[in-house]
Amino acid sequence: MSALMELVTLVPCCFFFIALIKFLYDYLWIPLRIQHMLNSQGIKGPPYRFIHGNNKEIAKMRQEASIKPMALTHDIFPKVQPQIYSWINKYGRNYLCWNGVRAELVISEPELVREILKNSEKTFPKRKPTIYLSKLLGNGLVTVEGEKWAKQRKLANYAFHGESLKNMTPAVIASVETMLEKWKGQEGKEIEVFHEFRLLTSEVISRTAFGSSYLEGEKVFAMLNKLSMIMSRNLYNTRIPLINKLWKPADMLESEELAKEIQYCVMKMVKKREDKVVNGEADSFGNDFLGLLVNAYHDSDKNNKLSMEDLVDECKTFYFAGQDTVNALLAWTVLLLAIHGDWQDKARRELWKSGDMLESEELSKGIQDCVMKIVKKREDKVVNGEAGRFGNDFLGLLVNAYHDSDENNRLSTEDLVDECKTFYFAGQDTVNSLLAWIVFLLAIHGDWQEKARREMTMIIYETLRLYGPSNGMMRRTESDVQLGKLILPANLDLLVIHAAPHHDPQLWGDDVHLFKPERFAEGIAKATNYNAGAFCPFGLGPRNCVGMNFATTETKIVLSMILQRYTISLSPTYVHSPIPYITVQPQHGIQVILESLYNDA
Numbered sequence: 001m002s003a004l005m006e007l008v009t010l011v012p013c014c015f016f017f018i019a020l021i022k023f024l025y026d027y028l029w030i031p032l033r034i035q036h037m038l039n040s041q042g043i044k045g046p047p048y049r050f051i052h053g054n055n056k057e058i059a060k061m062r063q064e065a066s067i068k069p070m071a072l073t074h075d076i077f078p079k080v081q082p083q084i085y086s087w088i089n090k091y092g093r094n095y096l097c098w099n100g101v102r103a104e105l106v107i108s109e110p111e112l113v114r115e116i117l118k119n120s121e122k123t124f125p126k127r128k129p130t131i132y133l134s135k136l137l138g139n140g141l142v143t144v145e146g147e148k149w150a151k152q153r154k155l156a157n158y159a160f161h162g163e164s165l166k167n168m169t170p171a172v173i174a175s176v177e178t179m180l181e182k183w184k185g186q187e188g189k190e191i192e193v194f195h196e197f198r199l200l201t202s203e204v205i206s207r208t209a210f211g212s213s214y215l216e217g218e219k220v221f222a223m224l225n226k227l228s229m230i231m232s233r234n235l236y237n238t239r240i241p242l243i244n245k246l247w248k249p250a251d252m253l254e255s256e257e258l259a260k261e262i263q264y265c266v267m268k269m270v271k272k273r274e275d276k277v278v279n280g281e282a283d284s285f286g287n288d289f290l291g292l293l294v295n296a297y298h299d300s301d302k303n304n305k306l307s308m309e310d311l312v313d314e315c316k317t318f319y320f321a322g323q324d325t326v327n328a329l330l331a332w333t334v335l336l337l338a339i340h341g342d343w344q345d346k347a348r349r350e351l352w353k354s355g356d357m358l359e360s361e362e363l364s365k366g367i368q369d370c371v372m373k374i375v376k377k378r379e380d381k382v383v384n385g386e387a388g389r390f391g392n393d394f395l396g397l398l399v400n401a402y403h404d405s406d407e408n409n410r411l412s413t414e415d416l417v418d419e420c421k422t423f424y425f426a427g428q429d430t431v432n433s434l435l436a437w438i439v440f441l442l443a444i445h446g447d448w449q450e451k452a453r454r455e456m457t458m459i460i461y462e463t464l465r466l467y468g469p470s471n472g473m474m475r476r477t478e479s480d481v482q483l484g485k486l487i488l489p490a491n492l493d494l495l496v497i498h499a500a501p502h503h504d505p506q507l508w509g510d511d512v513h514l515f516k517p518e519r520f521a522e523g524i525a526k527a528t529n530y531n532a533g534a535f536c537p538f539g540l541g542p543r544n545c546v547g548m549n550f551a552t553t554e555t556k557i558v559l560s561m562i563l564q565r566y567t568i569s570l571s572p573t574y575v576h577s578p579i580p581y582i583t584v585q586p587q588h589g590i591q592v593i594l595e596s597l598y599n600d601a
């Protein structure tokens with residue numbers, strides 16, 4: 001009996017003892033060992049604190065920074081990333097800190113930023129998403145790994161590049177026109193553009209990627225927004241062992257509900273597409289991003305097939321990433337232009353130039369089409385036997401030369417058209433002839449069109465440098481690995497802070513906190529002294545932003561259309577307070593006043 005009693009007490013004691021050893025091993029031994037390993041290589045940082053790591057300090061610093069008033073300067077790094085700013089100053093560009101029990105090596109040295117991002121596929125893959133991030137984006141393109149990533153990336157590349165992007169332009173323009181229509185009659189009054197751009201960017205991604213209106217996606221946007229708020233307020237919450245398994249906090253319960261609701265809404269959208277095909281209203285699922293996804297969901301080839309879960313996660317990812325980021329970029333660019341009126345003028349001047357040039361490009365294409373039609377008419381007459389030759393007039397001679405069997409005498413299509421253009425216009429009045437030469441010269445010197453667009457690009461780059469929406473990129477080490485001169489253990493979390501180099505006076509000079517788009521006059525490579533890690537607002541390497549071209553095209557269209565109608569000035573009620581949610585956002589919005597450039601705008 002006493003042996004049994006002994007056993008009954010001994011077994012739980014053994015369990016408790018083993019659990020205690022494991023707990024101390026995980027929560028004390030491993031962190032101290034990693035800390036020692038990195039300290040001995042010159043990597044310092046705030047010391048590990050039992051269970052909580054540095055989370056309490058970080059939460060306190062962020063809370064204090066968020067309520068501290070700030071002057072209207074662009075030196076926003078201490079405000080949006082207070083702990084990183086302070087620890088980089090104290091411990092150096094790369095330092096070690098603790099997210100609970102997890103060691104996190106923060107990297108902001110441009111050479112190492114570049115090395116990590118360029119090798120993101122295998123050596124420094126993405127981290128497993130936190131619980132809240134997985135509710136927000138699931139296994140969408142931002143978080144997924146391996147073969148699944150390659151498959152999803154291919155689809156997204158196709159949907160957001162080249163021809164597809166061109167086809168989206170009318171939808172973007174139509175969305176901006178709706179916004180501008182609403183602004184009519186608001187001249188001289190205050191407009192809060194962060195909110196306006198939230199609606200606009202939601203409408204744009206809905207129309208371009210999902211073939212629906214903002215109203216249809218409204219519920220999804222609202223729920224994703226809630227999820228992102230929940231996620232950002234839980235970024236530095238420590239997960240206490242065991243307790244988290246037994247008890248779910250209110251935020252977790254709410255995010256589970258939201259994730260389920262979003263799944264339901266997206267599946268309804270997918271069903272609508274499928275029904276259209278089944279009912280014979282459409283003969284395909286569509287060519288937009290949603291159409292591609294639904295096609296992949298129905299793919300009979302197992303290698304290309306997407307599961308319903310992946311499809312939903314991909315929709316969530318693009319609804320969120322496609323809207324939140326551009327929303328912030330547009331709002332911050334308008335703020336900077338409102339403060340720096342001279343850059344509004346510069347951009348507008350260039351826009352008019354590029355508008356003229358675009359028109360010239362259109363004209364040039366139109367003329368070519370007309371000329372070729374006339375040539376075809378002549379050719380048809382000969383083919384149909386209505387005429388024996390192409391004719392003796394100037395056009396006839398040219399068409400003859402176009403068909404010459406001797407290669408040395410033969411005119412190319414381009415030469416034929418140019419020759420016609422010249423003579424058509426030379427025969428008319430001087431203004432037309434001048435126009436013809438302009439058309440002719442611009443058609444040849446396409447680089448001038450690019451020059452005219454460059455000013456807008458410089459403004460966007462400088463906004464991304466000062467107010468880049470992305471706060472950092474999360475990676476881990478797959479195995480023991482060398483990074484620069486450092487030897488890192490496997491499964492170490494890395495946090496790439498690409499915004500730190502953006503605000504570093506050693507890289508950009510003493511005027512680092514000033515808005516000076518001319519830094520980018522000769523492109524990014526020159527501005528950064530060929531140091532790719534010094535400026536990478538869209539990331540680098542294989543996991544860079546798939547929506548980069550979409551985002552910059554959308555931003556250019558929106559800004560161009562606003563600047564062609566209005567001058568923008570900052571409202572006296574504006575309070576400068578950039579804060580880090582998932583993206584860097586203006587805490588109290590951005591209030592501006594618009595004045596029409598024309599009386600009838």
Ligand code: HEM
Binds near residue numbers: 160470472538544547
């Ligand atoms: C100003 C606008 C934007 C900025 C600054 C931005 C920034 C970034 C950055 C820095 C990354 C790399 C993340 C990493 O390496 O961990 C990224 C990835 C990504 N972005 Fe964007 N983004 C913007 C707009 C967009 C838009 C409009 C879309 C969708 C249409 C989009 C979709 C994505 C996706 C799906 C990824 C993950 C790509 C992959 O891992 O293969 N982004 N973005």
